Amino acid sequence: MNAISNDGVWFRSISSRGISAWGIGVILTGFYVALYWFPTFLEPLIRLFDPLSFLLRMKPADQWFLYGTFYTLAVTIFGIKFLKKYKGNKYHFYRTLVLIFCQLVLAYLVPIWLSRINQPEFYFSYFWPLKREYLFPSDLSHLYNSGNFGVFATFWSVVMILIATPILTYHFGKRWYCSWVCGCGALAETAGDSFRQLSDTSVKAWKWERWIIYSVLLLIVGLTILLWVNSYYKGEVLGSVSRAYAKGYGFFIGSLFSGVVGTGFYPIMGSRVWCRFGCPMAAILGIQQRFFSKFRITTNGGQCISCGNCSTYCEMGIDVRAYAQRGENIVRASCVGCGVCSSVCPRGVLKLESGKEPRIKF
Amino acid sequence: MQKIIIVGNGISGITAARYIRKKSDAEILVISNESEYFFSRTALMYVYMGHMKWEHIEPYERNFWSKNRINLKKGLVTSFDFSEKLVFIGNEKISYDKLILACGSKYKELGAPGEKTEGIFGMYSKEDFDQIWNWTKGAKWRAPRITKATVIGGGLIGIELVEMLHSEGIHVDFIIRDGSFWSSVLPSLESEIVTRHILSKGINLITNEGISEIHSTEGKVSGLTLNSGIVLNTEMLGVTIGVEPNISFLQNSGLKLDKGILVNHRLETNQKDVFAVGDCVQLEAPDQGRKAIEPVWYTGRMMGEVAAISALGLDGEYHPGVWFNSAKFFDIEYQVYGSVPVKEKDELKNIVFRRNDDVLRLVFENDKLIGVQGLGVRVKHEIAEKYILNGANEVELNSKWKELLFDPEFYALPALATN
Numbered sequence: 001m002n003a004i005s006n007d008g009v010w011f012r013s014i015s016s017r018g019i020s021a022w023g024i025g026v027i028l029t030g031f032y033v034a035l036y037w038f039p040t041f042l043e044p045l046i047r048l049f050d051p052l053s054f055l056l057r058m059k060p061a062d063q064w065f066l067y068g069t070f071y072t073l074a075v076t077i078f079g080i081k082f083l084k085k086y087k088g089n090k091y092h093f094y095r096t097l098v099l100i101f102c103q104l105v106l107a108y109l110v111p112i113w114l115s116r117i118n119q120p121e122f123y124f125s126y127f128w129p130l131k132r133e134y135l136f137p138s139d140l141s142h143l144y145n146s147g148n149f150g151v152f153a154t155f156w157s158v159v160m161i162l163i164a165t166p167i168l169t170y171h172f173g174k175r176w177y178c179s180w181v182c183g184c185g186a187l188a189e190t191a192g193d194s195f196r197q198l199s200d201t202s203v204k205a206w207k208w209e210r211w212i213i214y215s216v217l218l219l220i221v222g223l224t225i226l227l228w229v230n231s232y233y234k235g236e237v238l239g240s241v242s243r244a245y246a247k248g249y250g251f252f253i254g255s256l257f258s259g260v261v262g263t264g265f266y267p268i269m270g271s272r273v274w275c276r277f278g279c280p281m282a283a284i285l286g287i288q289q290r291f292f293s294k295f296r297i298t299t300n301g302g303q304c305i306s307c308g309n310c311s312t313y314c315e316m317g318i319d320v321r322a323y324a325q326r327g328e329n330i331v332r333a334s335c336v337g338c339g340v341c342s343s344v345c346p347r348g349v350l351k352l353e354s355g356k357e358p359r360i361k362f
Numbered sequence: 363m364q365k366i367i368i369v370g371n372g373i374s375g376i377t378a379a380r381y382i383r384k385k386s387d388a389e390i391l392v393i394s395n396e397s398e399y400f401f402s403r404t405a406l407m408y409v410y411m412g413h414m415k416w417e418h419i420e421p422y423e424r425n426f427w428s429k430n431r432i433n434l435k436k437g438l439v440t441s442f443d444f445s446e447k448l449v450f451i452g453n454e455k456i457s458y459d460k461l462i463l464a465c466g467s468k469y470k471e472l473g474a475p476g477e478k479t480e481g482i483f484g485m486y487s488k489e490d491f492d493q494i495w496n497w498t499k500g501a502k503w504r505a506p507r508i509t510k511a512t513v514i515g516g517g518l519i520g521i522e523l524v525e526m527l528h529s530e531g532i533h534v535d536f537i538i539r540d541g542s543f544w545s546s547v548l549p550s551l552e553s554e555i556v557t558r559h560i561l562s563k564g565i566n567l568i569t570n571e572g573i574s575e576i577h578s579t580e581g582k583v584s585g586l587t588l589n590s591g592i593v594l595n596t597e598m599l600g601v602t603i604g605v606e607p608n609i610s611f612l613q614n615s616g617l618k619l620d621k622g623i624l625v626n627h628r629l630e631t632n633q634k635d636v637f638a639v640g641d642c643v644q645l646e647a648p649d650q651g652r653k654a655i656e657p658v659w660y661t662g663r664m665m666g667e668v669a670a671i672s673a674l675g676l677d678g679e680y681h682p683g684v685w686f687n688s689a690k691f692f693d694i695e696y697q698v699y700g701s702v703p704v705k706e707k708d709e710l711k712n713i714v715f716r717r718n719d720d721v722l723r724l725v726f727e728n729d730k731l732i733g734v735q736g737l738g739v740r741v742k743h744e745i746a747e748k749y750i751l752n753g754a755n756e757v758e759l760n761s762k763w764k765e766l767l768f769d770p771e772f773y774a775l776p777a778l779a780t781n
Contacts, residue, residue: 007529008412011503090772202423300768301743303688303697305659306373306421307405312414321421342770344413346690348697348740351768 004086004343006197006313014267015194021267029264036255039063056112068108071187075103078190085193091339091352095179099186107183120146122153125181127161129220130281132249135161136224137231166288172354173295174285175337184275187263188315189338192271196340199270199317206317209277209334216253217283223249253278272315276334286333294354295337297330299323303349310341310350324349364459365389366673367449369439373659374640375464376400377666378673379432386674388460390431393451395438396488399424404659406491407522411529412503439465444616444633460635460673463623464666465612467605467641467657472514476576481583482599485523494526497598504531508597511535512586514573516543518689520602524565525692527600535594536560537568543691549704549712552737555719556691563692573599605657607642620644622655627679628672629665637673639665649681651701658687684747694719699746700733701725713756715739715763715776722776724763729755739776740768 013020034041039062046066053061079100086092106125115121120143128135134157144154168176178185199205223245230242262274275282289295297320304327310320316334320341323330330350342350366382368375371394379390405419427434437451448455469484471477481497484490500507511527513520516538527534540546543560545553560567568588576599577585586594607622618624618632622644629637640662645654664682671678688697702725703710711729715722720738724731730753734746745765754762764775 006411006413008503010415011412089770090774091770094772300740301747302660302663302686303743305404305688306402307408308402308414308418308421309405309408312418325421339770346695347688348695348736348768351740351770353771 004089006309006344009197015197017198017268021195025265025267028266029260032255032260032264035063035067036259042066056109057116071183072103072108074191075183075186076100076190078193079186082190082193086343089339089343092343095339096189098180099189102181103183103186114149119149120153122149124156125183127157127165127281129217129224129284130182130184130279132220132224132254136227136246138227165285166292169285169288170293171295173293173335173337174282174289175295175335175352177285178275178282178336179338182281184258184262184279185336188266188271188275192266192315195266195271196315197270197312198268199272199276199315201311201314201317201319203319206319209317212277213279213283213286216257216278217280219249219253220280270315270317272317272336275336276316282334282336289335290331290333294356296353296355297323297335297341298351298353298355299327299329300347300349300351302327303347305347307346309344309346313340313344315340320350363387363389365391365457366460366462367456367458368392368462368464369449370394370464370466370640370642371397371400371434372403372464372466372640372662373400374466374662374666374669375462377663378462378464378639378669379666380430381667381670382674383430383432385670385676388674389433391433391435391456391458393435393437393439393449393456395436398434398436399427401488403486406485406488407526410491410495410526440611442615444636447635458635461637462669462673463612463631463636463638463642464640464662464669465608465642468608469519469601470604470606472573472576472601472603474573474576476578479576479578479583480581481578481597482576482601484601484605485519485526486605494523494598494600498527498530498532506530506532509533510596511598511600512537512594512596513600513602514538515601515603516540517602517604518544519605520600521560521689521691523600523602524560527598528563528565532598533566535566535568535596537571537573537588539570539572541569543567545704547704548737549702549723549735551714552696552721552723552735555721555737556694559692559694559719605641607644607655607657609642627681629669629680630672635673637669639669645680652682652685656682660686684750686743686747694738695740696735696737697739697741698733698735699741699743700731700750702733702735711756713759714779716779717774717776720776722763722766724759726756731755731759734766740770741766742768 010016042063046061046063049061049066049069053059053065079096083093083096102125107123111121111123123131133139140154143150179189226238226242226245230238257278258274262278265273304324306321306325308321310324314320315338316336318332318335320330337352339352342352366388368379371392375392379392382388382390399420400422402419402421408414409416409419439449439451441450447458449458467486469486483494485494498506498508510533512535513524514537524534524536542553542557572589573586574589575587576583583596583599586596609619609623612619616633623631623638623642624646625631625638625643626646629639631638641657648654661682665680668678668680684700686699690696702723709728711726713724722739723735725733731749734741
C-alpha cells in the first residue's frame with residue numbers, strides 16, 4: 001500500500017491561502033467574469049485557439065470552445081498529476097481514469113463531433129438538474145424534433161434522470177456521479193486537489209450548506225415545473241415571468257455561483273464550493289444517499305487516533321473524525337465518495353463500501 | 363452537585379470528562395498545563411510536517427467545552443491534600459469530591475554522560491514538540507536551522523521523529539539497538555521490509571548501537587560517541603527510547619506508586635475518591651495477556667470511559683479485551699490484534715499472506731488463532747477480535763480469512779506465501 005505525501009501543504013503559499021493562492025483566485029475569478037459577460041477581453045486568447053478549432057470543428061473558436069478546451073486540459077493534466085500523487089491506490093487509479101475519459105470524450109470530443117455532423121451538441125455525462133436545460137420543455141422538444149439522434153438523446157436524458165440515477169445511487173452512493181463522471185467533480189478532483197484542505201469543516205458551515213443547497217434545489221425544481229406549466233398553456237399565462245425566472249437562475253446560479261464562485265474561489269474556499277453548497281444534482285443524489293443507499297464509509301473498530309487528517313482533507317468539509325473517533329459509520333448526504341479520507345488515514349480506519357449490513361450501528 | 367477534577371487533558375482525561383458528562387450533571391473541571399484545549403498527541407508529527415495546522419488536531423470545536431459544561435483551566439498542579447480533598451496549583455487551592463489523575467508520560471532519558479546540554483529532545487508533549495520546532499525550523503519550509511540530526515531508539519515514536527526531521531530536509535542518523543527495525547516486536551520478515559523501507563528513504567540507519575557519550579560545543583550538542591567507538595557529528599539528538607509514567611511530582615504525596623500510579627480494575631488508587639487513568643497508570647493485576655503499563659492512545663481512551671463510570675459510582679471495570687495497536691512507518695501502515703510473538707515455538711504456527719511488500723500474518727497457538735498482524739494490509743478490527751476470542755482454527759480461517767481484510771476497493775488480495 002503506497003502512501004500519499006502531504007508534506008508542506010500548510011507551509012506552501014499556494015495551498016494555504018497565501019499570496020499566490022489569492023493571486024490565482026483573482027485570475028480565475030476574472031477569467032470567469034470575462035467569459036460570461038465580457039468575452040471581448042478574451043478575444044486575443046480565443047484567436048490563439050482558431051487552428052485547433054478549425055481542426056476539430058471546421059469553424060473559428062469562440063469563448064466556449066476556449067473554455068471547454070482549457071477545462072479539458074486542466075482535468076487531463078492535473079488528473080495525471082493526481083494519479084502520480086496517489087500512485088498505488090487502485091480506487092483513485094480507476095476513478096481518475098474514468099473522470100478524465102468522461103471529460104475528454106463525453107464532455108468535449110463527442111459534442112464537438114456531434115456538431116460537426118450537424119447534430120445537436122449533446123453532453124452524455126450531464127443530467128438535469130445540473131444541466132438544467134435537459135428537462136426544460138423547449139430544449140427537450142427541440143432535441144426530440146432534431147432527428148433520430150435527438151430522439152435517442154431525449155430518451156437518454158430522461159432514462160438517466162428517472163431510472164438509472166436512483167438505481168446507481170442506491171448501489172454505489174452519489175460517488176458514481178460526483179467523483180466518477182461529473183465534469184465539475186472532475187475539475188475539483190484534479191485541478192482542485194491541491195485545495196481540498198481549505199473546505200470549512202465547522203458545524204456552522206454545515207448549516208449554511210444545507211440551507212443554500214436545498215434552496216437552489218427548490219429554485220430549479222420550481223423553475224422546471226413553471227416552464228412545463230407555461231408550456232402546457234402555450235406561454236399565455238406566465239410567459240414573461242418564467243423567462244425572467246430562467247434568466248435570473250442562469251445568471252445567479254448558473255454563472256455566478258457555479259462558475260465564478262464555484263471555481264474561481266478554489267484557492268480560498270476549497271475545491272467543492274459549488275458541489276457542496278450549490279449543485280442541485282448533488283442535493284438530489286445526497287438525499288438519496290442519506291436515506292436510500294447502501295453506500296457508507298465504515299470505521300475500523302477502535303483504531304482511530306483522532307489525528308484529523310480525514311476531516312482536514314475532506315473536500316466536502318465533513319468532519320469525518322467526529323464519526324470515526326466514536327467508531328461510527330459515516331452516512332452523510334454531502335459525501336461524494338472521493339475516497340481521500342481513507343487514503344490519508346494513517347491507521348487504516350476508513351473504508352468506502354456498499355455493504356449489506358445496516359449502515360448505522362445503534 | 364459533586365465536583366470532579368481531572369488533572370490532564372490528554373485522551374484519557376478528556377474521555378473521562380466526556381463520559382462523566384454523558385452520564386451525569388456533575389461539575390467537571392479539567393486542569394492542564396500543556397495546552398488550552400485537548401489535541402491529538404499522535405498527530406503532532408503531522409503539524410510539524412505541514413499536513414495539518416494546530417487547529418486541525420483539536421478533535422472538538424472550541425465551543426464544545428462550554429456547550430457540554432466541561433470547565434477547562436490552564437495551570438500546573440503541584441501538590442494534593444487527599445484528606446482535605448484539595449488540589450494545589452502553586453498557592454491556589456481547589457477542592458474536589460472526586461479526583462481523576464491523567465498526567466500521562468514523559469520521555470525516558472538516556473542516562474549518558476553529557477546529556478544535560480541544549481539540543482536534546484524527547485518527542486512526547488507539546489513542550490517537546492515546540493522545542494523541536496524552534497530548534498529545527500527555519501524561516502521557510504525545508505530551510506532548516508540544522509542540517510544533521512540523530513535519533514536514538516527504534517520504536518514507534520522514534521521512527522515518527524525520523525520521518526518528521528526527514529520531511530524538513532534534515533539528514534538523519536537513526537540509531538537502534540537491534541539488528542533491524544523494531545525486531546523485538548516485529549517478526550523478521552516484517553522487520554526487514556520496514557528496515558529496507560527506512561533505508562530507501564535515505565535515512566542512515568545504524569543498527570546494533572547505542573550512545574556512550576554526548577559531546578557539546580558552547581553548551582549545544584555537537585557529537586556523539588557510540589558504543590563501538592564511532593564518533594558522529596550532530597546538531598540535534600532525539601531521544602526516543604521509550605516513555606515512562608509522569609509521576610515524579612507525586613512522590614511523597616501519599617499515593618501508592620511503583621513505576622506508575624498503582625490502580626485496581628476500577629482504576630481506584632489507594633487514596634479514597636482518587637482515580638488514575640492512561641499512561642501514568644500501572645495496573646496492580648493486569649488481565650491475562652496484557653501488561654501492567656500500556657502507554658498507548660487506545661488504552662487511555664478505554665480507561666477514560668471506565669474512570670468516568672467508577673468515579674460516578676456506577677458498575678464497570680477495566681477489562682480492555684484483545685490487545686490491538688497500530689502505527690505507520692513512513693508509508694507503511696501497521697496494525698496488530700492479539701499476540702504475534704517474535705520467537706518461534708513448536709506450538710506456534712504462522713500463516714503468511716503477501717502482496718509484494720504487504721504482509722498479512724495469522725498466528726495460531728495449538729491450532730487456535732491468537733494474533734493477526736497487517737503490514738500494508740488493513741485488517742478489520744471486529745473480525746480479528748472475534749476470531750481471536752473464539753480461538754478460530756486454521757481450517758475455519760482457510761475459508762474465512764478474507765473477512766479480515768479492510769483494504770480499499772479494487773485492491774488485490776494478498777496471496778498465501780509458501781515459505
